[in-house]
Amino acid sequence: MMVGPPEKPDLLSRRAERTRGKLVAAARTVFEGRGFLEARIVDIAKEAGVAVGSFYTYFESKEELLREVAGTLFQELIPPLPADVGPDPRARIEAGNRAYVRAYRKNARILALVQHQTLSDPTLRALYDAGRAAFIARVERSIRRLQRSGATPKDVSPRLSANILAGMVHEFCYRAFGLEDASAPRELDVDEAIAALTILWTRALVLSEPIVGANAAKKTRGNP
Amino acid sequence: MMVGPPEKPDLLSRRAERTRGKLVAAARTVFEGRGFLEARIVDIAKEAGVAVGSFYTYFESKEELLREVAGTLFQELIPPLPADVGPDPRARIEAGNRAYVRAYRKNARILALVQHQTLSDPTLRALYDAGRAAFIARVERSIRRLQRSGATPKDVSPRLSANILAGMVHEFCYRAFGLEDASAPRELDVDEAIAALTILWTRALVLSEPIVGANAAKKTRGNP
Amino acid sequence: MMVGPPEKPDLLSRRAERTRGKLVAAARTVFEGRGFLEARIVDIAKEAGVAVGSFYTYFESKEELLREVAGTLFQELIPPLPADVGPDPRARIEAGNRAYVRAYRKNARILALVQHQTLSDPTLRALYDAGRAAFIARVERSIRRLQRSGATPKDVSPRLSANILAGMVHEFCYRAFGLEDASAPRELDVDEAIAALTILWTRALVLSEPIVGANAAKKTRGNP
Amino acid sequence: MMVGPPEKPDLLSRRAERTRGKLVAAARTVFEGRGFLEARIVDIAKEAGVAVGSFYTYFESKEELLREVAGTLFQELIPPLPADVGPDPRARIEAGNRAYVRAYRKNARILALVQHQTLSDPTLRALYDAGRAAFIARVERSIRRLQRSGATPKDVSPRLSANILAGMVHEFCYRAFGLEDASAPRELDVDEAIAALTILWTRALVLSEPIVGANAAKKTRGNP
DNA sequence: GATGAATGAGAATTCATTCAT
DNA sequence: TATGAATGAATTCTCATTCAT
Numbered sequence: 059m060m061v062g063p064p065e066k067p068d069l070l071s072r073r074a075e076r077t078r079g080k081l082v083a084a085a086r087t088v089f090e091g092r093g094f095l096e097a098r099i100v101d102i103a104k105e106a107g108v109a110v111g112s113f114y115t116y117f118e119s120k121e122e123l124l125r126e127v128a129g130t131l132f133q134e135l136i137p138p139l140p141a142d143v144g145p146d147p148r149a150r151i152e153a154g155n156r157a158y159v160r161a162y163r164k165n166a167r168i169l170a171l172v173q174h175q176t177l178s179d180p181t182l183r184a185l186y187d188a189g190r191a192a193f194i195a196r197v198e199r200s201i202r203r204l205q206r207s208g209a210t211p212k213d214v215s216p217r218l219s220a221n222i223l224a225g226m227v228h229e230f231c232y233r234a235f236g237l238e239d240a241s242a243p244r245e246l247d248v249d250e251a252i253a254a255l256t257i258l259w260t261r262a263l264v265l266s267e268p269i270v271g272a273n274a275a276k277k278t279r280g281n282p
Numbered sequence: 283m284m285v286g287p288p289e290k291p292d293l294l295s296r297r298a299e300r301t302r303g304k305l306v307a308a309a310r311t312v313f314e315g316r317g318f319l320e321a322r323i324v325d326i327a328k329e330a331g332v333a334v335g336s337f338y339t340y341f342e343s344k345e346e347l348l349r350e351v352a353g354t355l356f357q358e359l360i361p362p363l364p365a366d367v368g369p370d371p372r373a374r375i376e377a378g379n380r381a382y383v384r385a386y387r388k389n390a391r392i393l394a395l396v397q398h399q400t401l402s403d404p405t406l407r408a409l410y411d412a413g414r415a416a417f418i419a420r421v422e423r424s425i426r427r428l429q430r431s432g433a434t435p436k437d438v439s440p441r442l443s444a445n446i447l448a449g450m451v452h453e454f455c456y457r458a459f460g461l462e463d464a465s466a467p468r469e470l471d472v473d474e475a476i477a478a479l480t481i482l483w484t485r486a487l488v489l490s491e492p493i494v495g496a497n498a499a500k501k502t503r504g505n506p
Numbered sequence: 507m508m509v510g511p512p513e514k515p516d517l518l519s520r521r522a523e524r525t526r527g528k529l530v531a532a533a534r535t536v537f538e539g540r541g542f543l544e545a546r547i548v549d550i551a552k553e554a555g556v557a558v559g560s561f562y563t564y565f566e567s568k569e570e571l572l573r574e575v576a577g578t579l580f581q582e583l584i585p586p587l588p589a590d591v592g593p594d595p596r597a598r599i600e601a602g603n604r605a606y607v608r609a610y611r612k613n614a615r616i617l618a619l620v621q622h623q624t625l626s627d628p629t630l631r632a633l634y635d636a637g638r639a640a641f642i643a644r645v646e647r648s649i650r651r652l653q654r655s656g657a658t659p660k661d662v663s664p665r666l667s668a669n670i671l672a673g674m675v676h677e678f679c680y681r682a683f684g685l686e687d688a689s690a691p692r693e694l695d696v697d698e699a700i701a702a703l704t705i706l707w708t709r710a711l712v713l714s715e716p717i718v719g720a721n722a723a724k725k726t727r728g729n730p
Numbered sequence: 731m732m733v734g735p736p737e738k739p740d741l742l743s744r745r746a747e748r749t750r751g752k753l754v755a756a757a758r759t760v761f762e763g764r765g766f767l768e769a770r771i772v773d774i775a776k777e778a779g780v781a782v783g784s785f786y787t788y789f790e791s792k793e794e795l796l797r798e799v800a801g802t803l804f805q806e807l808i809p810p811l812p813a814d815v816g817p818d819p820r821a822r823i824e825a826g827n828r829a830y831v832r833a834y835r836k837n838a839r840i841l842a843l844v845q846h847q848t849l850s851d852p853t854l855r856a857l858y859d860a861g862r863a864a865f866i867a868r869v870e871r872s873i874r875r876l877q878r879s880g881a882t883p884k885d886v887s888p889r890l891s892a893n894i895l896a897g898m899v900h901e902f903c904y905r906a907f908g909l910e911d912a913s914a915p916r917e918l919d920v921d922e923a924i925a926a927l928t929i930l931w932t933r934a935l936v937l938s939e940p941i942v943g944a945n946a947a948k949k950t951r952g953n954p
Numbered sequence: 955g956a957t958g959a960a961t962g963a964g965a966a967t968t969c970a971t972t973c974a975t
Numbered sequence: 976t977a978t979g980a981a982t983g984a985a986t987t988c989t990c991a992t993t994c995a996t
Contacts, residue, residue, distance in 0.1 A: 074955070093402055095319070099991065109957040114992070174398040177461070178317055214478045222454055222482055229453035230446055237400070237407075254438045258446055262482040297975090298980065323966065333982040338967070522976070541850055543767070547970065557978040562971070622846040625909070626765055662926045670902055670930055677901035678894055685849070702886045706894055706934040745996090746959065771987070781961045786988065 078116045080106040085123045090167045094175050121179050128172045132189030134161045147204060148265055152256045155227055159252050162231035170236030194224045210263040223259050230255060302340045304330040309347045314391045318399055345403050352396045352406060356413030358385045371428055372489055376480045379451055383476050386455035394460030418448045434487040447483050454479060526564045528554040533571045538615045542623050569627050576620045580637030582609045595652060596713055600704045603675055607700050610679035618684030642668045658711040671707050750788045752778040757795045762839045766847055793851050800844045804861030806833045819876055820937055824928045827899055831924050834903035842908030866896045882935040895931050902927060
């Protein structure tokens, strides 16, 4: 029909990439807005500005799309600690908690949604668990190190401790941000929460008093 | 007008009660077996051995039925501590954790399911939060007492500590039992877990060292 | 179980009669309130203060109940003319119209409902047609008499005239009262309407001027 | 960005239009065949040769579809009088009646059905009333003109007369054709009926005598 | 690749009718 | 007779998925 130079092969694939990207972005918006179950393929396509049929060009199902969306989330929760944190385990714990809490807060709705969807989507579950395992592994390594150096007691296995403490922080975020009623957010002092999590965590490992010193304690303790 | 034996108004309503009960029981079975979303009204009715119509005689929706099922769960998680526990806070914490973990484990699948359903059912959410609040309130009272007696530092608010520590135990149970793949349960020493939770909790409140020694772990491992 | 004098056979049938009567009365109330189609057997039973099961003791279906209700309505629309009306055909027409309009108005909702139900219930239709036929027959007889006496032209068959004129009055009532929005009744001067119907009817039969005389016309005519 | 032949946005929407049209046509057939209440969405879809889902692409409910069907009916009942009728009011009345009766007869079943559905569907009722109002308004204008010219008495308001006379014709059609048992149509001389309606109407307005004579009846009987 | 109308399997829900008490 | 819980056939409606254009 149309005579002209043959289209460059990557022109098409670039268009494809764009359409695909629009769908992923739209999915996150729609999922956050109406929840995963209430999100209709039509809604996502409309939000992306493409036809429903195009959805099936790139994805097999809503689940696959959620996996795609979820894939990008986990790294953000456990970025490598900044170089300037120093070797003090207390400071490292605080930095880790701060990063986790802040990143969770930013993506709270979609994270909670992914977590819930985990129950009925084994593939997503595997993805989720892998992300979680990375977090726990880092904590576990850290505890193992502390145990070796004698800084923390050995009466609880590093594996179990890591699971429990990482879970503690995660659960706090999930409650505080993930289940938050978006229309009526609760007052919450995020820094106070990070401090509290860190204090409880370090004490649970019997790190606070001997290692951090009285000055660190003074800083966060309210009543002497 | 007519004198005779007192009418038994519950004669029929007893039958009704039975049918209703059958439905609630069936619902739990079906929810646990196929998940809430995959559960069809027909499945529940069939499992209960009644007609679909009977479902609607007693419930407006699957959601209402789940609320009914959920209603009975929460008390079990936080029974009053047994009288013989004694005043030692460490022992009380251990007893509380043990009760929570065991009760959670027994009802794991349905508890996780309820928690997930919480995201899309505000009424259920309220119910759930109320149950949770009772747990946290008890912990909070306990911490407040310990702070007053000087047994634990005052640098974290009782409210926040209670939230975090209760959440810690809850999250552990949710991961360990609620998300468990029923067909391939993971090996887990429950008593070791209870001991670990208790140790971390008590240390976080700086209760552990003076009161229990190295033998604490021994004490909680294995059933006496 | 109960020893006593045997119940009188008509005691039972009297109770039966009462129950039946309660159902018929309740049916009319419910039909008028929510319409025939929206009326549920349960509604009627509840309104009557009896159990659903009792409905089926006396009626086979809602349709049968409506027939029962309808049965009593038609006589009221065409009562025998009062003795003191006199032989003047104009006065007799006026009396007939007045009776019809007033009776219709009193039972408007249920009459309209019955008429509509006629379309899908042949048995009711037969009943309805019989009632209607009685009205038309009376009109037809009257016209036949007038034609014989030369008072009215013979160019339209009495049958057809009767049908058309009776229909005219009926349709007016149906529109004015039967379809009336109960919550916002329209202002309508009923006497003016009766007069108008009578004038048009008598003129259609060429009765008004020569027979009734100027004084009758004066009475009903507004603008000279 | 791309220059090419103008897109045909109606290419697909033309298919849509066809499907929609098929549904409307099928609806009329099915409604006429089994009545509105007995008509199932599946029946209509099957009759139209489309899937049930397609019904919901275009209509929200059976009611909406009936409204659509009804929408087209009313104009036909009151077409503008043909130009060659002339100014004689009697001839104009006859032409109006003839048009109404014939159009009603052609659409009798669906018209009666719509009228009945009017009782439970306020939106349809409004539509129906609007159609009816147009008919009455024309009659009213005509009567007002006749009153002004002194051709007809002023003792009944034009509004009321128009309502009553229009209703008379309508009711006759409704009885004669709308309620007709399709399987056993009654013998009825339509032209005789039109003549009768016209005679009674014109006499009611005192128009008949001076203008038409005894031959009037002859004139309208049979098709010239 | 993109489009969006068409499809129809699947689930919820209602309510007349039955029947054990 | 009276009761009202139980029944399940029948219908509506939704929405993921396909496919002709």
